Amino acid sequence: MKNKIKIHRAIHNLTQEQLATKIGISRQTVIAIESDKYLPSLGLAFKIAHLFKVKIEDIFLYEEIKN
Amino acid sequence: MNIKKYKQIRALVAFFISVTVSISVVQDSYLLAVAGVLTGMLFLILVRSKTKIVVDEREKTVREKAAQMTYAIFAPTIGLGSFVLTMFARGEFYYLESLGMVFTYLTLFIIALYSISYHFLNKKYGGNGDEE
Numbered sequence: 001m002k003n004k005i006k007i008h009r010a011i012h013n014l015t016q017e018q019l020a021t022k023i024g025i026s027r028q029t030v031i032a033i034e035s036d037k038y039l040p041s042l043g044l045a046f047k048i049a050h051l052f053k054v055k056i057e058d059i060f061l062y063e064e065i066k067n
Numbered sequence: 068m069n070i071k072k073y074k075q076i077r078a079l080v081a082f083f084i085s086v087t088v089s090i091s092v093v094q095d096s097y098l099l100a101v102a103g104v105l106t107g108m109l110f111l112i113l114v115r116s117k118t119k120i121v122v123d124e125r126e127k128t129v130r131e132k133a134a135q136m137t138y139a140i141f142a143p144t145i146g147l148g149s150f151v152l153t154m155f156a157r158g159e160f161y162y163l164e165s166l167g168m169v170f171t172y173l174t175l176f177i178i179a180l181y182s183i184s185y186h187f188l189n190k191k192y193g194g195n196g197d198e199e
Contacts, residue, residue: 025123026070038125 002061005034008052023047073118080107080114138181146174 009019016030023044032038040048049056087103152167189195 020121024121026121026126029123029125032125038128041124044124 001039002036002063003033004059004061005030005048008054008059012052019051022051068114068118070118070120073114073120076114077111080111083107138177142174142177142181145170145177149174 005019009016014022016027016034020027020030025044029038029040033040045056045060049059052059084103084107087107088100091097091100091103149167149170152163152170154167156163156167158164
């Protein structure tokens with residue numbers, strides 16, 4: 001799973017700290033999501049999409065694992 | 068107050084407690100140690116109540132995994148330890164045998180606690196499996 005949070009954050013001129021405060025999570029979690037180390041829950045993903053006023057699939061991109 | 072400041076204060080309080088306990092050991096005064104530890108604890112509780120600590124879903128996931136790992140390591144280790152102690156110290160080393168019995172009950176308690184909490188949480192999150 002890839003995400004475009006960093007891009008949307010730059011578009012909205014938000015720092016990691018500001019984004020974290022807006023959606024009620026810690027800055028460490030924002031860093032972890034941006035670097036694909038942590039996959040957010042559906043609720044949190046919707047919250048992020050809602051904040052950036054885009055669809056969830058515009059931020060989170062599902063990649064099928066090829067064997 | 069943010070988490071960074073809270074961590075700094077916590078380190079300072081830990082330092083204060085360790086110094087107080089060290090002095091109390093040197094002076095052989097347990098009252099000083101108790102007073103030092105209690106003061107430190109009270110101060111930390113006060114500071115913590117003023118701090119905004121965010122416990123989000125990642126933090127909860129980390130805690131879940133840590134608890135799971137702790138159980139997976141602790142339960143078999145203490146279970147095996149209790150078995151070894153009760154088997155090999157039987158009738159010879161009464162102290163070790165008693166310790167083995169304590170470990171046995173502790174192992175049973177942990178397994179029972181895990182089973183009860185698992186059953187409760189499974190029910191809470193709809194894991195009954197009866198409905199279609």
